[in-house]
Amino acid sequence: MQACVEQDRLGQAFEDAFDVLRQHSTGDLQYLPDCKDYVNVLNHCYVTGSPSCYGMLPPEQPVYNWKTVINRPVDLCLEGNIHQSLQNIPENQMVQFPVLQQKGGKGRKKLRLFEYLHESLCNPEMASCIQWLDKTKGIFQFVSKNKEKLAQLWGKRKGNRKTMTYQKMARALRNYGRTGEIIKIRRKLTYQFNEAILQRLSPSYFYSQYVQPGQGYLSLNSWNANCNYTYANCCERSYHTC
DNA sequence: GAAACCGGGAGCTCGT
DNA sequence: CACGAGCTCCCGGTTT
Secondary structure (H helix, E strand, O other): OHHHHHHHHHHHHHHHHHHHHHHHOOOOOOOOOEHHHHHHHHHHHHHHOOHHHHOOOOOOOOOOOHHHHHHHHHHHHHOOOHHHHHHOOOHHHOOEOOOOOOHHHOOOOOOOHHHHHHHHHOOHHHOOOEEEEEOOOOEEEEOOOOHHHHHHHHHHHHOOOOOOOHHHHHHHHHHHHHHOOEEEOOOOOEEEEOHHHHHHHOHHHHHHHHOOOOOOOOOHHHHHHHHHHHHHHHHHHHOOOO
């Protein structure tokens, strides 16, 4: 149980790191991060506190650094050593991630509604607006009292001229029903993410995939594969091309 | 009766 | 500049 909580925390750490990466990669940024930068991003999240992290970790909460984050699930559920593998990676074996850039060197891909909803679901501060009913199945529900607040925040995030309402947001959600990205559940204010979308949006997914029961640790190759896999998903999620 | 849901359709913004 | 994607906005009607 504790191990699962810690695994969630690690997944959240990745998620935050991706947010930072996305924030850092606006405009014509052509920065090419490698694994060490990735670690720096995570450190940035947990040590300096990125804007997205402020929502996750209240000031009174203990500050985590990358090694702490990495060690905890390792100690508690893997009995292995991820961070050693990471630290021992020679320079020439570091994964070189593709450039965070869209075709033509233009800006980032627009945030999509389902991405925003998933982000909100992972943000404890938004629990008063939207909550998981069954996280593993991707079923979530808007909180009747505060659903308009969430909609307004979405509208602001998009920079809409008029105030976004739940009704209009729900219209967009109904459009997802045609593509299958999100479907409506026959229950008040309740929707469900498509399985593929849910996996794509969940950084902890690859983690559980690559760390097989009994495997005990992540090999260097697995770790690098993880980085590639995660980063590729990050790119797919945020950019047309890498 | 109120809240939530539904789908048509025109319009807007942005990336290609 | 045209085009398509992904909403946004409005509306009238239906279901819970």
